[in-house]
Structure formats: structure tokens, C-alpha cells
Amino acid sequence: MTNAIDIAGLRKTYRAQGNAPAKEALKGVDLAIPAGSIFGLLGPNGAGKSTLINILAGLVNKTAGKVTIWGFDQDVNPRQSRAAIGVMPQELNMDPFFTPRASLEVQAGLYGVPKSERWTDQLLELVGLTDQAEAYARNLSGGMRRRLLLAKALVHRPQILVLDEPTAGVDITLRAMLWDNVRRLNQAGMTIILTTHYLEEAEQMCDEIAIINHGELIVRQATRELLARADGKTLVIDAGGRVDLPPLPQGARPEWREDGRLAISYPPSRIRADQLIDALRGAGVPIADVATEAPDLEDVFVELTTS
């Protein structure tokens, strides 16, 4: 299998309620998430990330479209598709009188995991809650509760783990521990999907990133490429139309834009703009106008999501 998740034409419209009009939260999203990846789902508040995740988790009904999870069409095989995914939610609500061990056992029961296949002790160990296994949830710190939520998402050994804003308001130590766990799970073969507001975190953790805004997918790229876009500068040249290009310094990536201009991306640390211009002039390429563009990831994000 190549894709852990395949989403096609996904739409969600929340019905009008009271004075609030109907809300189109997802407007036809197509998205494939490769198996084995750590995939980042980014977007500003209200973009539709939680809606998308909740549809994947089977918590929100889609209005239209097709969702395939681990090869199972959600509409045809709801049970199997749900069993393939575990979700660590944002909110920390949990029963105050349950111990971590009891919470995990109850959750396993909900998923129909037979007693002989449960891995409660290992899970407690994995998230560092062995010592708190018998403590009441109300006596757990915020960090411990979050770790318990991670363990709960894993009781049925899903192939896909979804983390919704896992580090919002979390201190550095816990954040490091969470990422450590996530990396280990990923190395063991689990596909990870996470939403985060921290671009830096997404950069460090994710192989690929999708950005959604106003319910639409606006970019989906390997993080490396997104960063190359961020690290590099772009020289934009009006050559009066398409012309043959001479060899350019290594690392320069020319591309013709739809408006007929030539955009050359280049790493400013290794190549100077005037080297590129010289190379073009030397080959007789006419240069009617020149501009430079220098985005970083923050800029790319803001540019893509403010409209």
C-alpha cells in the first residue's frame, strides 16, 4: 500500500443553527497521505483542520466526497477504517475517577480489543506513566493527562496516528518526550498525521506538509521543497517571452511562469543574482525587467493563507 489515507472531493457543510448561517468548512479537498510518513496539516484558525481530522476519526459526518483509510472506504467499511486510525484529541477532558490503567482498559474495551491482545503495561511504559498507573486522573498533571491521551489513541494498535495540536501549551520537556515517542512509533511503521500552529515544529518533524485555508487545500509539498522555497531567493525576469536558456550556475532552478516570466530559484548563500544575470546576458537573453523574491516559510505560510 502506498497511501495511508486517500481523500477525494471532501466537503463538509455545517448546517445553519439559530442565527448562525450554514458554514462550508471543507470545499472539496483532495489529499493523499503516504503510508509511513509524518505528515503535517497546517492552516490558520478556522481553516478546517479539525473538521478534516474529525471526519477521518469518524466523529463528524462528511457532506460529500470519498475517504479511504488504510485501503478501506469509510462508507463501505466503516469499522475497518475506524480501526486503522487512532486520534489524540486537543481537549483534555477525561473522567476524573479513572486511573490511567482503567482508562486504557475501558478504551480497549470500546475498540473491542480482546484481553489477551491488550498492551496496557507497555503503553503505560511508553508514555512514562507506569508510576501513575493507579493514580486518579484528577491527580495527574496536564502533561501526564496528555500522555495518557496519547496512550489511549494507541490501545487498538492503529496503523495511523492523528495528533491534533499535541504540543499546544505544553512545556519543552514534555514536548521533547512527545516527539521522541512519535518518532519511535513512526520508525516502527506507524503513519503520523499532526496539526500544529508551530511552523518550526512542522519543519523538524514532518516529511510532507499540507496547508489548508478557508476549507481548501492550497499547498502540499515535501517539507524539504517547502524549505528550499523558504531558504532560497527567486529572481524573476521578463525576457519578453520564452527563450532558450544557457547553462546556469549549479543550484539555480529556472522555471517559466504562467505569465511568461522566467523565475530562477537559487540559494543566495552560493549564487549571487548578478551571476545569473551575467549568464543570461552573456547568452543574449533579453532582460526587460528584473525583480527578486525572498520568502521564508513564515512568509510562504502567511502569503498562502491571508486572502
Ligand SMILES: Nc1ncnc2c1ncn2[C@@H]1O[C@H](COP(=O)(O)OP(=O)(O)OP(=O)(O)O)[C@@H](O)[C@H]1O
Ligand atoms: N460544529 C460546528 N458547527 C458549525 N460550524 C462549525 C462547527 N465546527 C466547526 N465549524 C466552523 O467550521 C470552520 C472550520 O473549523 P475547524 O474547527 O475545522 O477549523 P480548524 O482549522 O481546526 O481551526 P483551529 O485551528 O482553530 O482548531 C470554522 O469556521 C468553524 O467555525
